[in-house]
Amino acid sequence: MSTTWFADWFDSAYYHLLYNNRNEAEAQEFMRNLLAHLNLDKGSRLLDLACGKGRHSIYLHSQGYEVLGVDLAPESIAAANEQAQQGLSFAVHDMRAPLNMGQFDAVLNLFTSFGYFESEEEHLQTLKEVRNMLPKEGFFVMDFMNAHKVIQNLVLAEEKQVEDVLFHLRRYVENGYIVKDIRFEAEGQNFNFQERVRGFLLADLQALFAQAGLEILDQFGNYQLDPFSEESSNRLILIAKAC
Template identity: 45%
Template sequence: MAVQQETEWFSTWFDSPYYHILYKDRDMQEARHFIHNLLVHLHPKPHEKILDLACGKGRHSLYLSQQGFEVTGIDLSRQSINYARQFANERLHFDVHDMRHVYRQEEFDFILNLFTSFGYFETDTENIVALCATAESLKHGGKLVIDFMNTDKVIDHLVAHEEKEVQGINFKITRGVENGFIIKTIDFEDAGEHYHFEERVRALRQEDFLEYFKMTQLRLVETFGDYDLNPYNQATSDRMVFVLKK
């Protein structure tokens, strides 16, 4: 019997224990290096509030909190937030929340949406709604950082087929581009059951984001191309890191 996901792939895959097994070895050192560079560049004050938007299991929220800031992490995955709440304290909070809805009106000085945690929705309208809702949570003069893959480079270097064994589970992974999405399918068996999941991320390019930003209260002030905050180059950069101001 095959176990299938629901229509919105992220609502089941991110809550699956297999998601956390497959990605358990993500590079925390690289992530902290990036966040450190952002903090040096943005220079938030100790009393200012930071929202970690799509925070997952809260590891980056915890790191931000350890740097002395008041941090809230939100994510759609209830399982991830339940895990993250073990780190909670007076200056670190976690909530289950869908970014398509306003979280708290004009509450935050900085909002960070990092590591390609955007573009999961099926339509441009939903992506714009999510951006507008995020802007509503920023104070006037606050800044939003969106870190997204450099889509052209990712597509050019896409690995079509891969097998990866983690904790005794053999994950069979395929990647491709279809109807404006970069799609990763994940198939595996465990305890006699066959599982199939799919990740779908919009193949958004710089010009797509620029059109989105026009629909919001946000003004683009800087674009970087990697975690060292070097200038963005469409052909060679690994990332698109947008800094926007309300």
């Protein structure tokens, strides 16, 4: 399987620098609301798919769950593994491929960690692999951007100073993908990265989920789990079960 922009960018220290202001309190509030909604038994086995450095995995484990976090970026997994302990583990894994580590009571794909691939087939294959890891009635949670609102409110150009690095950001839509060009100078070198995320709308994801054998149960629009509105919601959170 080919890897493109995300293989290098997500494994870069500058990726973590650019996004170093992520709201941990908000992330934990989302996890609390989500766990209350799913009502999973303590000790349930959870997969954090595209876990990054493991912030959600670590919190979920603290709430009494057995958690495996996987991510394509070796540096992120190395950082996450510093927190590994009984019932909390991490591994390098490409979500398009079979994991072959048994089934999980729930699979979580959080913080817009989907839509990176070049073809519809790769996105569908990812969801089919999720379905293969779930028992019948097992849960899949996808926390995605509300692409409709993102596109309607796209900030075309922006500069962002983070510590001693000035990031130059340019955003546009191209062939169904929301693209962000990232340029900056650091340590005497010029860097250029690009993010490309497929702007999946609710109807697109509904079709993909159905093809993969995942039945959508709920659609939420924020981390407080309020109803989804295409015009006003910041997030598109889907809760599905294996069928």
